Amino acid sequence: MANKSFNVVDELIEAFPGVPPDDLCKALVGYLEASLPEILRSLELPPIVSPVRRKLESLRIKRLRRHERSRAERSHTEYDTFISELYLLRRQLDGLHDSCTSSEYAISDGNTNRARQERYFAGYQDGQTSRRFPEIEIEREALFRSPEVETPPGSFQPYVALYPVREELPAPNVTIDIQTQQRIVTDKLFADVTRTLEMKLVEFALRTGKISNYELVTQTDVEIPEWKRIVVKMISKGTMFDEKIELWDELDGIVRRSFDRLKQYSPSDSEALNSINRNLFLRMELI
Amino acid sequence: MGSVVYEEVQQDILAATKALEKDDFENMNIFANRAMSNAMFGPDRKLFLLGFFLKDVALDLMGIRAAKKPAAVATAKVLASSFVEKMKEVARKEDFQEAEVWTLYLDYSNKIRKHTVTEIEEQVYGNGTEFMRVATNWLIQHLDKNRGVLLEPRNQFLKGILNELTRIYRIHDIDLRELYVLSILIALERLYGYMEMSPRTADGCLDEKKIRDGVFPFIDRIVHIFGDEKQQTSATEVNEVLQELTYKWREAFIHYMELRPAPGLIAERGVQLPEETRKKISEAISRTLEKETKPKR
16 A cells, blocks of 8 residues: 555656645645545445444454453454444535435435525525535534544544534523413414524523523413413523522613614504513522 | 225324424425325325425425524424324325315414514514415416526525525415415425436436426416416315326336436535545655655665
8 A cells, every 4th residue: 555655656756756745735635635536436435343343353363362352452443433433424425315214324425405404505606605505514413412423532544534524612501391381382482582592591591601501481370370471590500609690680781782683673552562572581590 | 994005105104293393304304205105105185295295394394493593493393293193183084185185284374474584574574465366476477478588507496486485485374375376386396306317418417308298288287287376276286286196206216216416506516535545645746756756875
């Protein structure tokens, strides 16, 4: 293998005499990167060794001497990692299994249809925004969420995907209780309020990184049962009491201001929005 | 107890619902595809609609989650779950009425669209139902008159029409007629995607006959259904076209599975050599050059 690569270098130097080494290197890297996708797609990859077979082999090599055993183990690990990385890479190249009826075909060819996904980004396709090819983001997310393509930590990686994995943002967990869900479905204005509210809550959590959970619940007053209020319970981990109070205050201000904006958009709903605002409470878990 | 195909599609819908509950929208999409493929095995074409709408919901949620701004995924999921539950309820009877599902889908579409608008769009754009109709009619006529563009290599005609329709749809409430048009065009684009990717002539052109025979008749039918604005849109014809397109699309999947897009049509993915490998190549070149330039003894 090594000899072959050196032959390529010899041939390259011979073909382009007097070209600086940096340029030669760039050209070779460019050529390799351009050819690799097709090579990877056309490679007939050996099947991934089943865990049962590996287990049997590991029991068999237990009889070997220590250094032989560790050499065999190392070679198994390297082989498995390498093959699974080649599968992973091929899958990354192929994209989302959009039309598939089963996830195991994810290793097969890429998708053909993005019409519906593109509707979200319609109107942004003037060429000046990063939303031009949003499906790449979607595919990438889908790929890296699939359990089959998880790369084992510390594994050997022969190649790096051109599109790096986007780091997961510490998005908070948002849950909505049944009663509130029913109101979202039946009350259009309330649905708008909840959407805006959730966006503000998530935005705040992403910005501060200090809120891990939100829970939207409808509570009924014990003394006045017809009085229903919406309570946003917040959980902040790893923060002290004083900081929690500050976060609570700040978020409360943001949420109340968002109502002012909603009223500006829709002045005819001002009264109803005031009523929702009056019956909305934010509560930070202080313990 | 319904037919075996109906029972199977019911299970696909249940699986999609479970995936939705777990925020697993990718698998929800797969179960929706499965519902459509399974519907193909039986005579009841209306089952296609259920899978078609489920796929739409899955793609909606994937789109909302993938958006860069902080998104209200939990609220969107409430709307999606409510629609799926209601649709399941309607489809509990094997002889359900398609019109009922369309009504639910219309309501869902008009609610979920708000999750895709920007703050400025929400602030500025008002009721645009009439405008949506004018634009839709124009686009249908444009498709009819310029259908030859679909024969050109690298054309994006159907995607372009969908782009215009959906940008308007995103910011205004949609009517049932326009939702019909949008759904049929989405289905047509899915089918066309397969034809676009299928083997080409020696000079790289699309297979003209395939597109004339496979796509143009559908354009004729679209023009026939929606061409005369004053006439009531025939829901039966809409369902027939949509179901036929979906059938052919699933059939194409059996023939070609997931086709790789033709080179140059979309951003080609690639691989990048790690820095370490680049360094090694650079060293190998330098070493070889050094060897060559050294005076031979």
